[in-house]
Amino acid sequence: FPQMVTMLILILLPAAFLLPPGIIGGKKVKPHSRPYMAYLSIRREGRNVHCGGFLVAKNFVLTAAHCNGDKITVYLGAHNIKQQEQSQQKISVCRRIPHPQYNRKTHNNDIMLLQLGRKAKLNKQVRLIRLPPAHRRVRPGTVCSVAGWGRTSALRKRRPSVLREVDLKVMDDETCLNYPGGIYHRLGCGGHNISSSVACFVSQGDSGGPLVCGKTAQGVVSWGPVNGRPPRVYVRVSTFIPWIRRTMRRLQS
Template structure:
């Protein structure tokens, strides 16, 4: 079956109609304080992805969410309204995994080093990453949140959430030729109309308050299951990368209280 990365190109959309992540609901405001909204400049136009804060100076997302410039918003519920809780920061450096393959969307993970540290508070704080031995199992119930499409042509401005069950690897390997059980997780019961959809790429799969996966790709119509990058498999690379890139900044965020910022291009390591 043909698969589709779940990034959203904003120029294809019309209107501000609210709704739900497929089969989900509007999240309680700021109940996912690690969530990040990414505005990405791509060759096709302005794109959007999700991401999540893993340290005061790093956001994690999917590698296919790379662009020539990326703006990050944290502490948001409604991404179209200025909110006093919002912190905006530009990206100093994007570090996609060195083995990321855009043809197969394998090793679909990327770290974003922020140009300035965010201010941790009640509505903005990092999520816990798994230990090397901490794995999810089929049947585990996890949460996905995002601002992506809620149906074929409907987007949402407010954060949505949905509870999804981890599936046996066979469900995805039978459906997607490039599925790799060592580095990916199969998520979403095909009997239920619940799934992440376009624009949710890069957001976390959170199980028992631990970020276990990253939204990667799925069916073009949002029919589950979908494929998530298995974070646990990349812990050594994550630790090594964040350790190597020593903080170059100690200042506050570029702007607070809803003021937008812009970013130019940034170097890759």
């Protein structure tokens, strides 16, 4: 892979607050309508943090590399993360495999595979999500969405107990490449918030969650500019399909 890989940039409505990746605004998700979603409980240097992720094989979850930690526990089949739902499957991670070229400073290659200690039991509440063909881009105008358990308000530290979602529309590359900033000429891009009732933007709590277009996971929630303004950046999953497939085959064998 080249040192600077392709990413998706989603330009959302302007916001006055700086927050790490997550969901602000949006709406509640119909319970278990996104059965591929994973909630990650992470122990890192004595602190508890959390991220999102998504199930791509019975024993593999895809997430962001910056969601790594000393110990990770995955919850599948969850809707309300503050309740012990019968649908939930709690599985420890036995291997954490961040991309070998992940750069903490630039966030390049911000993608990671988690191998679960046991296979998930697939049912109505727990299912896999489809991955895109290698190197195939999303067409401009495509309506996509992102979901997670992150903050619902920029002014509050409390996180919601239930999964929330927001819709986005992919824009053409030319529009995004005109955005100020020297790095953006080297990135793929697209997206505008299509919600007319609320200014939704990425905030704390949902790093590693999927950007879903149709029924396919096209992106991984990664990062946003330090000034809190658009665009927001998502790792383009199709760029990493060869690495994902190769890594899962090697560990399965």
